[in-house]
Amino acid sequence: MSTSLSPPIDVKLNGFTVYEKNVTLQEMAQPRLAAQVFSRRDYYKVLLLESKCLIHYAHQSLELDGQYLFFTNPHIPYSLEMRTDQLHAYACLFTEEFVKAADRSESLQQSPLFRIGSTPLFKLPASQADYVRSIFQKMLTEQEGDYPFKGDLIRTYVQLLIHEALHLQPADTVFQPKNAATRITSLFLELLERQFPIEPPTQQLPLKTPQEFADRLAVHVNHLNKAVKEVTGKPTSAHIAGRILDEAKALLQHTDWSVASIGYCLGFEYPTYFQNFFKKHTGITPLSLRRKA
Template identity: 55%
Template sequence: MKNNASAVSDFNAELKLKGFKAYEVDSKAAGHNYSRKDFYKISLTSGKFVFHYADRSFETDEPILFFGNPRIPYSCEIVKPTPDGYACLFTEDFLKLSERSESLLQSPLFKIGGTPILKLDKKQKGTIAAIFQKMIVDQDSTYAYKDELIRNYINLIIHEALKMQPSENVAGEKNAAQRITSVFLELLERQFPIESTERPLQLKTAQDFAQNLAVHVNHLNSSVKEVTGKPTTAHIADRIISEAKALLQHTDWSVTEIAYALGFEYPTYFNNFFKKKTGQIPKAIRAMHL
């Protein structure tokens, strides 16, 4: 029998290879670790929870269907132990093979301004559970077109959810400025580390983050400054510089590749930005660690 670390490693490897994984949630198990910046999540659970999603919180104590977007920070506080349920993780590339699928990912279920939690009655829970059960069986089958079949199951769950009335049981905010700042900082951090030159940094400005969080950029800036004492742009710049140093020290990427990976249109812009912030050019940092 494999130990837990080995099982988690196998789970992650399979998920990355296939772009999809469905599984039964065991309340007695430690659960699966995965990178939310890469995977969408749909889960069916029962119990009492407080979900924190972007700058809002939701309380629930009945069966719910949850939709997690990898670009939106979320967390869950378990108030009452979680009974067994089902979940699936999938990449955007796995699902988005048609315009229809692309539009579903832009639905209110996954958008930051929407509602990611749906309360289910007994009949709805049974319907969704049956779809998850089919997913789990078919993902291990030898059926030649099982990927397309699983995409259909995911789309079916999304369509069933869109027909339901979204829950709006939003818990009171403790401090709006602290909440939005926490969300911004977590979203900033989730973009790192940069692991491939083919997946460059997406959110690079305060306006980018404000649009992603569905708030006005002035509100984001004032909240971050109030809580941390530093402007939004300073946090972004500091994190980019930190990542740039790590890439210069620990990869064999060229300075041009690092510039593009960090979202700079031209290497010259990166060189000027780096020197302004550190007083040195990128090549000097690399030379120190050769």
């Protein structure tokens, strides 16, 4: 039986929940903790990871050994692989509406911790890890309590987590000025992510090729390709294919839609086109992945 870092189904406090998770390797049928289920909804997430593991985020894979604070947004799927017999973590999930209830400042998507293109992972010194853990424990206590203003108090705790992370790097790193190539790459990645997640099976991706993205951004496709390759080291087409592949895996694992319906949503005219694309990039068929999941 697979185990994930997912909380109870009902998100408490109308847009917020916090929980502590201990998972042993023996409790799991497979070594990976698939957490994409919460990329299917509107929850932002902050995790305190305290065990050795491998984290897959967007198109990156990072080895963790120590205590880390990790921020995710609902547009980018991630997963964890255990590198020890037990994984221990704290996590809180919240909607933008919950956090911004008393604040009308910039959107969370514009935050340096949650915006697309960032790597929101911070290694914590032991003393700071103790402090961050205490914040999670206070949120757990308040969540179960009956204090009438606990929502306001928990919002303050979430802001404390955000500021602790911002303190871990200098301001000129967090708010680094962008050159032209970086700006257009950021716009491309944001435009790409805004197409996801696919919710109803009748939804279709509006943009699927570098030319379509270039047209939407009002730039020449060669200019877009050059900028994206310069900034990320990968061509535009690789980012598009990778993101479509991530969405295909999530839909295969977390919906009962037919393979043909999933292929249609992702812009493939015929099911065989989708099957060939999926097998080319993964080495297995869509149905094989679904059976494994």
